[in-house]
Amino acid sequence: MLLFLLGFAGPVSAQTPALRYTLGWGERPSQHLFDVSLTVADAPAESLVVTLPSWRPGRYLIQNFAANVQDFSATDGSGRALPVRKLDKQTWRISTGKAGPVTVRYRYYAAQLDAGNSWLSDDEAYFNGSNLFVHVPGREREPLSLELKTPVGWTVATALPGSGGHRQADDYERLIDSPTIISPTIQHDSLVVGRTTYHLWIQDLTGTGPVKTWAPMKRDWSKLIAQQTAILGNRGPIPAYHFLYHLLPTRFSHGVEHRFSVSMVKGPVDLADSSFAAGLIGLTSHEFFHRWNVKRFRPAGIGPYDLRAEVYSPLLYVAEGFTSYYADIALVRTGIWTAASQLSRIATDLNTLESRPGRLVTTLADASFDSWLAGSGGQNPNTSVDIYGKGKLAGLLFDLAIRDATGGKRSLDDVMRTLDDRFGPDAPVGYTEGQFESI
Secondary structure: OOOOOOOOOOOOOOOOOOEEEEEEOOOOHHHOEEEEEEEEEEEOOOEEEEEOOOOEOOEOOOOOHHHHEEEEEEEEOOOOEOOEEEEEOOEEEEEOOOOEEEEEEEEEEOEOOOOOOOEEOOOOEEEOHHHHOOEOOOOOOOOEEEEOOOOOOOEEEEOOOEEOOEEEEOOHHHHHOOOEEEEOOOEEEEEEEOOEEEEEEEEEOOOOOOOOOOHHHHHHHHHHHHHHHHHOOOOOOOOEEEEEEEEOOOOEEEEEEOOOEEEEEEEOOOOOOHHHHHHHHHHHHHHHHOOOEOOOEOEOOOOOOOOOOOOOOOOHHHHHHHHHHHHHHHHHHHOOOOHHHHHHHHHHHHHHHHOOHHHHOOOHHHHHHHHHHOOOOOOOOOOOOOOOHHHHHHHHHHHHHHHHHOOOOOOHHHHHHHHHHHHOOOOOOOEOHHHHHHO
């Protein structure tokens, strides 16, 4: 039996955390079933409640991950089965009877390979913790333990701190903010920019074999990293960051940002094709800029995260549209993209916006607020507005207006830096509409 155990811990210490996760799979990974458990060493008397997120950070859409949960059960410290009652679509209550250790176990169907979901096959295990790890409400800030056992010869690619079979996380948010690829064929290289080591991980599903040369990729990625870091004034240096890529033979493009890593799925792959290279670094640029815009500072309401139900914000166009603007501008400033190609992209964005009648009736703020409706059977073109595309154009107009008003002495860069200064990681809440407008 192939067995992969996963759990989470905070800073390394001699004390064993009270919350310990495991994740594994059996002899037929092609069935796409992870075996998941959570042990709560100090469960209270009478009952224990656990719940699973209904959405994940970076995707403002109810995804109901609990639909993939099956065979849910619970036992006490002696292995005795405990009664379980489901309270709602994603929450379970275990009747404990007395205080002490309780372990909940279930299987999770992981059959969707994109940047934000989970996938298990004969060739790899890929997971996003927000999909499949339950948590105890009220204990999200506690350290969590991890014991990781992988098949012999398989490599783990993750931003989770630690080494070998022992990984750590300070809390539940770090657990679910660390996508992980485990595979015998994943490729790796790294580069250093400033004080940070950037790891490049490629899980190539095209069957074309190893990357022949990393040099062009590392050259362009170094330029991009240096430029985006400079835009934010070198704020938030970290020791390591991870770029996780799945390369596919079919047409697909998807990425999800995280604080210490980013996960992307892209295809069809042709590393020698300039258009593919431009698309890959364009996707990378967008997701990497989220390292600051969203992961360090973010609109009020979307952080700290409440993953049980929708959280609304009229400022998602700043979180996503401005990120799209900087994704492009950073590549132009480095010379990786030309100014002419950027003007062509702006023209395309304008034409796309002009073709949608929704622009005449729906503001960017309203479109941001209604982002949760985007996946409910298709958007109505008469009322919908793309917060990415129109938000990017709004970012351009903001930048031009600031430069014009200050004689070129200030720019949108200064707005981004001010948001980070006032609403960065140490701020208890994000910024409001009024606070954004005042800046």
